[in-house]
Amino acid sequence: xxxRITNSFPTSLPARREARAAFLFLxxxxxxxxxxxxxxxxxxFALSLTKYNLFKPPAWIGLNNYLDLLADPRFLRTLTNxxxxxxxxxxxxxxxGLLIALGINALVSKTLRSIFRTVYFxxxxxxxxxxxxxxxxxxxxxxxVINYYLAKVGIQHIPWISSSKYALYSVVLVGVWRSVGFxxxxxxxxxxxxxxxxxxxxxxxxxxGWQRFSRITLPMISSSLFFCITINLIDGLQYFDVPQxxxxxxxxxxxxxxxxxxxxxxxxxxxxxxxxxxxxVLLLLILIVTLAQFVxxxxxxxxxxxxx
Amino acid sequence: xxxxxxxxxxxxxxxxxxxxxxLGGIAMVAPFWWVFVSSFRGISETFGRSSPQWWFTxxxxxxxxxxxxxxxxxxxxxxxFKISSLIVVGQMVTASMAxxxxxxLRFPGRDGLLGIMLSPMMIPPQVTIIPLFIMMRYLGWIxxxxxxxxxxxxxxxxxxxxxxxxxxxxxELEDAARVDGANEFQIFxxxxxxxxxxxxxxxxxxxxxYYWNDYFRPLxxxxxxxxxxxxxxxxxxxGYLGVGSDAxxxxxxxxxxxxxxxxxxxxxxxxxxxxxxxxxxxx
Numbered sequence: 131x132x133x134r135i136t137n138s139f140p141t142s143l144p145a146r147r148e149a150r151a152a153f154l155f156l157x158x159x160x161x162x163x164x165x166x167x168x169x170x171x172x173x174x175f176a177l178s179l180t181k182y183n184l185f186k187p188p189a190w191i192g193l194n195n196y197l198d199l200l201a202d203p204r205f206l207r208t209l210t211n212x213x214x215x216x217x218x219x220x221x222x223x224x225x226x227g228l229l230i231a232l233g234i235n236a237l238v239s240k241t242l243r244s245i246f247r248t249v250y251f252x253x254x255x256x257x258x259x260x261x262x263x264x265x266x267x268x269x270x271x272x273x274x275v276i277n278y279y280l281a282k283v284g285i286q287h288i289p290w291i292s293s294s295k296y297a298l299y300s301v302v303l304v305g306v307w308r309s310v311g312f313x314x315x316x317x318x319x320x321x322x323x324x325x326x327x328x329x330x331x332x333x334x335x336x337x338x339g340w341q342r343f344s345r346i347t348l349p350m351i352s353s354s355l356f357f358c359i360t361i362n363l364i365d366g367l368q369y370f371d372v373p374q375x376x377x378x379x380x381x382x383x384x385x386x387x388x389x390x391x392x393x394x395x396x397x398x399x400x401x402x403x404x405x406x407x408x409x410x411v412l413l414l415l416i417l418i419v420t421l422a423q424f425v426x427x428x429x430x431x432x433x434x435x436x437x438x
Numbered sequence: 439x440x441x442x443x444x445x446x447x448x449x450x451x452x453x454x455x456x457x458x459x460x461l462g463g464i465a466m467v468a469p470f471w472w473v474f475v476s477s478f479r480g481i482s483e484t485f486g487r488s489s490p491q492w493w494f495t496x497x498x499x500x501x502x503x504x505x506x507x508x509x510x511x512x513x514x515x516x517x518x519f520k521i522s523s524l525i526v527v528g529q530m531v532t533a534s535m536a537x538x539x540x541x542x543l544r545f546p547g548r549d550g551l552l553g554i555m556l557s558p559m560m561i562p563p564q565v566t567i568i569p570l571f572i573m574m575r576y577l578g579w580i581x582x583x584x585x586x587x588x589x590x591x592x593x594x595x596x597x598x599x600x601x602x603x604x605x606x607x608x609x610e611l612e613d614a615a616r617v618d619g620a621n622e623f624q625i626f627x628x629x630x631x632x633x634x635x636x637x638x639x640x641x642x643x644x645x646x647x648y649y650w651n652d653y654f655r656p657l658x659x660x661x662x663x664x665x666x667x668x669x670x671x672x673x674x675x676x677g678y679l680g681v682g683s684d685a686x687x688x689x690x691x692x693x694x695x696x697x698x699x700x701x702x703x704x705x706x707x708x709x710x711x712x713x714x715x716x717x718x719x720x721x
Contacts, residue, residue, distance in 0.1 A: 148543050151622035155539035159532045159555065162592035167558045170566035170573070177568060184575070233459050238452055248706050249463040252470070254713075255698045257651035259669035260691050263676055264469050267684065273485040275472060307465070312713060319714040368562040371653045375673055389564045389654075396568050397658055406568045413565045420560055 174413075177406035184400050195407040205408070207383050208391040212415075215302055215387060216366025222306045223362050224355070227313025232343075234314075235321040247318065251311040258308060258371035265304045266291065266376050291377055294384035301373045301385050308372075309365070313358045320354035321347065349432040356431045360423060367416055388412050468492075470695065477501055477689040484685060501689035505675070508686075511693045513664055514671035521586050521667060522649040526642045528591035533641060534634065536592070537600025538626055542612065552601075558594040563655060571658060585659040586667075590649070596641050599715075603637030604630060636715065643712035650698065668694045 178195055182188035199205050230250055237243045253261065268275045269290035277288060290300045324347055332342045348355075370389040373379055379386035388408060396405030472492065476484045479496045505511060539545075540552050563570075570589060571580075579585040607630065615629045631638075656670040663674065672694045675687040702709055 145544070148622065149545040152539040152543040152545040152548075155535040155543070155626070156551070159536035159592040159597060162532065162589075163555055163558070163594075166570065166573075166589040167561070167566065167594075170569035171561065173569035173572075174566060177572075184572070230459070230462065233455050236451075236455055237459075242456065246459050246463055247710060248703070249466050251706070251710060252699060252702065253466055254647065255702045256470070256695045257653060257669035259651075259653045259673045260695050261469070263672065263687060263691055264473050266676070267688070268469055268472070275490045278490055315710055315713050364560065364562060368564045370564070371669075374653075374657075375676075392564065392567075393654075393658070396571070402568050402572065409565045409568055413561065416560060416562070416565075 171413075174406045174409045177403055178410045180403045180406075182402040184402060188403065191403070195404050198404065199407050199411065204383060204386070205388075205391060208386045208388050209411075211298065211384070211386055212367060212369065212388045215298065215369050215385075216363060216419075218299070218302045219305055219366040219369070220359060220362045222302060223310055223313055224359055226306060226310045227317055227358065228355070230310065230314040231317035231321055234318055247315070250314055253308045254311040256308065258305070259375055261308050262304060262372045262375035265300075265307075269300055292381060294381045297377050297381060297385045301369075301376060304372050304376065305365075305369065309362075313362065316354050316358055317351060320351035324350040352431045356423075356427050360420065363419055363423065364416060367412065367419065388415075470699070473688050473691050474696070477685070477692045479685065481683050481685040484688070501683070501685045502693070504683070505686045505690045505693065509671060509674060509690065510664055511668075511671065511690060514666055514668045514694070515697060517583065517665060518650050518667040518669075521583055522646045524587050525590055525649050526645045528587070529593055529596045529645055530638050530642060532592035533596030533600045534631065534638065535626075536597045537602075537634075537637075538604050538630060540597065541601045541604035542607075542630070543622070556594045556598055559598060567654075567658060574659060580659060581661045581665060582659075583665065586649075586652075586655055593645075596645070599641050599644075600634060600637050603634040607633050636711075639708060640712040640715040643709055647709075 177188065179190060179192060180188035181191050181195075230246075234243055234246050234250075237246070256264075267273075269277075271277060271287055271289045271292060274290070276290065277286075280286075280288060288296060290296050328346050328350070329342055332346055337345065368389050369387045370393070373385040373387060374390055374393075377385045379390050389412070392405050392408040392412070395401045395408065472490065475492065475494050478494055478498055478501070479491075480498070480500075483491070483495050536555070540548065574580050574585040574589075577584075579588075611629055611633070612625055615625050620628065650667075651669055652667070653669040653673070656667045657673075660666050660670060663671065666674070672687075672690050675690045
């Protein structure tokens, strides 16, 4: 007689019971995933091979949509715009977020630190829709607050929104202003976790400020930086709200993004097949960029504990 | 002598930092303040003057009355609140259940399934919007809040976030409960759930902000003004309905933006920590 307290029933039964519990726990998420993620993803590929306007049944047209897309100058324009916008957006928001985080982290006063942290986070509370309206007024050429102060230092009448030369930058600027709080909050938290002893040891070894930053701080926060860049990139590639409200894609197509063109094609002209083709291209673009990022990440992202 | 020099240098650096951060901080807050003070005056006072006015030149509620007469702003707020809260609650339930299963239970095919179910994190809603629209139309959910709520009651991000939190709970607690005769469901509700509260709060705040500010999906799914959410509703102020005065737009924006900023100022610690946690819990 061997008393077995912890294992009083056959080993296979708890395992089976655990699997059954797991199945039940996963069921709700799996059903939603299937219905609203998996099926739509498969359908978007199928729809991209059809001509479909909601009213007549979809007609199979093979790869014609893709051929049309490649020859569509408006699509190529929106693709260029989207790549440009996301590039500028990621660069600007990451640099600004990092600078603000470094600045706040270097403050001695705890009170000031928490005040600034709150202040820089505030725009995150407003929707892109609301702030696009606000900035539409602020950036107005003739009555705008921004141009009023620029005129004081001798810069006259910049057509922030109405000129194709500036509109793209304005649209990015507004997005960066709105969302920089996300980057800075995450980077600030990362900075606060950089072990003090490392920096102190570096001071003793005679490292200057830049060396401490580039050799210690940057590697230590690189995984958070990577996280921010990944999120920002995806946000940049799906840029929609700000240009839709502030510029309507204009002037001309200067600020038209892929998602705006997709929206127009699908929901203004009900050309569902062609719009789906754009979705597929957007998806591929995101996959390529994210994949490239993960590959590049091996070169510069440092995970403290995952190195064996 | 040297120490005095060092100290002055340090103080100068601090002063410089404070000046720089304050300038940036003003740029963050000034637009909201300008909208707020401008919303109480006539349009000629805002755009007709030679210089921007940063203080109240008049305190007239006419713009607010005009906006409220034309656009149901309070209904927008109510709709946004209802939709965001239901999504938050739904995702807390689905994400905690799935996150728990992936983090703490063993079953065949776990890692593969996890990979599949997390893959939508990289896929923005814009990619699936066309099939989703067709689906909603088929279900008769267009212009119905269901189209905004039901498809997002579970999310890859939520599962990911909660899984990270469940993983950080020590196994001893679970074993102790099991020895005491608790079943999986009891372990989940009585032992695990209280321990992942920070994760749930984090998910809730992130989702609330995200869905409260969502513009894309309401733009596509909702047509009737009475059913609109705040971002979509206020975008009507300019253009779509051709409501004339710009001063009304500013009043509408104030009504839309101020509630969330006030909530934030009271609960800012949880907001900031909620967002922080989404970035820190890795690996």
